[in-house]
Every structure is written in C-alpha cells, then in structure tokens.
Amino acid sequence: MSNSRIKEWYNRFKDGRTSVDSEPRSGRPSTRRNENVVEQVWTLVMEDRHITVRELANEIGVSIGSVHSILTEDLGMRRAPYSPDMALCHFWLFPKPKMPLKGTQFESREDIMRNATARLITIPKDTFQKCFQQWRKRWEKCVHYQGYYFEWGLGFCTSKSINVFLPTKGSLLF
Structure with a gap:
C-alpha cells in the first residue's frame, strides 16, 4: 500500500471510522449470484429444457455472462x-x-x-x-x-x- 493510501486510511480512522469494510453504495444491487436469481434460472430450465442462455437472460433481466456463470458454477450444468x-x-x-x-x-x-x-x-x-x-x-x-x-x-x-x-x-x- 502506498504512503498516500496509508495516510488516507489513517485520517479516516482518526475521524471516527471503525471498519475497513466497504460502505454501502447506491445504485443497482448485484443480481448475478443472488439465490432468487439462481432459483429462477433453475425453474426456467426445468420448464423448458431447450431454453437458450440469451432467453434466460432476457426473461430474468440479468446479463448473459451471469446466466452462464449460474448454469455452470451454481447449478453445475454443462x-x-x-x-x-x-x-x-x-x-x-x-x-x-x-x-x-x-x-x-x-x-x-x-x-x-x-x-x-x-x-x-x-x-x-x-x-x-x-x-x-x-x-x-x-x-x-x-x-x-x-x-x-x-x-x-x-x-x-x-x-x-x-x-x-x-x-x-x-x-x-x-
């Protein structure tokens, strides 16, 4: 860590900060690996086993990459x-x-x-x-x-x- 970054963190703790964890951010919450999204993907695949990754992404409202990761990593499908x-x-x-x-x-x-x-x-x-x-x-x-x-x-x-x-x-x- 650089000296400037150390000084920045020193000042944050000096001003009352007590944690090194990131503070909550505004904006769209991450939906990629949410249990609800994984369950939706599983349900849609079981209903229509010929459904494409693109169709899943459009139906659920997440990226194609997220759907692919859910299918392969979370659901163990290939x-x-x-x-x-x-x-x-x-x-x-x-x-x-x-x-x-x-x-x-x-x-x-x-x-x-x-x-x-x-x-x-x-x-x-x-x-x-x-x-x-x-x-x-x-x-x-x-x-x-x-x-x-x-x-x-x-x-x-x-x-x-x-x-x-x-x-x-x-x-x-x-």
Missing part, C-alpha cells in the same frame, strides 16, 4: 454434447437422396430441389417409421451414457448443436 448421429437428417435422411444424385450436374437451385424432392417422395412410410425407432434407440443410449456413447460405424454422441443443458450428476434434459 452444455449437452451434439452428435451428428443424433441428428435425424444427418444419419438417415440426407444420405437417401444424396447417393443417387451424387455426381450429377444441375442447371439451377430449383433443379436440385426438384430432384431431391422426387427422391424423398419415393421413400416408403414404413422406412420413415423404422428410422424414428432407430433414432429413439440412439438417443436413449445417449441419455443412458450421459452424452457419451459409441456405436461402431456411427460415432460418438458428442458435439455442440443440441441446445439443452446436462446436470453434472444427472442425464440429458429433454
């Missing part, structure tokens, strides 16, 4: 990993029209859309049903293994686009 194997379009739907159209040159965007749509229409309804059954099995495994599951040829259930949070002690929140 972002759920993304898996292209869990995204229905990635593991099943896109390959269906893509394979027959591979290597084909198209004149326009509309031509691409027309050809892709024609290929999608040929997929039988029961094939879609089987796809959804497989998808359900995959996400159940992903939930069971808390986001870390591997199936040969399919890959890990780990990446970033699923916008839900995972408690460190629990499982995926859907």
Whole structure:
C-alpha cells in the first residue's frame, strides 16, 4: 500500500471510522449470484429444457455472462454434447437422396430441389417409421451414457448443436 493510501486510511480512522469494510453504495444491487436469481434460472430450465442462455437472460433481466456463470458454477450444468448421429437428417435422411444424385450436374437451385424432392417422395412410410425407432434407440443410449456413447460405424454422441443443458450428476434434459 502506498504512503498516500496509508495516510488516507489513517485520517479516516482518526475521524471516527471503525471498519475497513466497504460502505454501502447506491445504485443497482448485484443480481448475478443472488439465490432468487439462481432459483429462477433453475425453474426456467426445468420448464423448458431447450431454453437458450440469451432467453434466460432476457426473461430474468440479468446479463448473459451471469446466466452462464449460474448454469455452470451454481447449478453445475454443462452444455449437452451434439452428435451428428443424433441428428435425424444427418444419419438417415440426407444420405437417401444424396447417393443417387451424387455426381450429377444441375442447371439451377430449383433443379436440385426438384430432384431431391422426387427422391424423398419415393421413400416408403414404413422406412420413415423404422428410422424414428432407430433414432429413439440412439438417443436413449445417449441419455443412458450421459452424452457419451459409441456405436461402431456411427460415432460418438458428442458435439455442440443440441441446445439443452446436462446436470453434472444427472442425464440429458429433454
């Protein structure tokens, strides 16, 4: 501490001050780690497990950084990993029209859309049903293994686009 700061504190105590604690300040009170705010974040996440950090911040009236800190530090949540194997379009739907159209040159965007749509229409309804059954099995495994599951040829259930949070002690929140 500098000599000028020591003299300043000496004069404060000489004038009757009895504590080194900061005096209360006027202005907006800190809301960042308030128990009420933490409870509000928890409640909103439990009501809508796909809610974004931005939506939470807007709803509660605190900064995005505060919400992120509450989620990770106070509530022990982390972002759920993304898996292209869990995204229905990635593991099943896109390959269906893509394979027959591979290597084909198209004149326009509309031509691409027309050809892709024609290929999608040929997929039988029961094939879609089987796809959804497989998808359900995959996400159940992903939930069971808390986001870390591997199936040969399919890959890990780990990446970033699923916008839900995972408690460190629990499982995926859907």
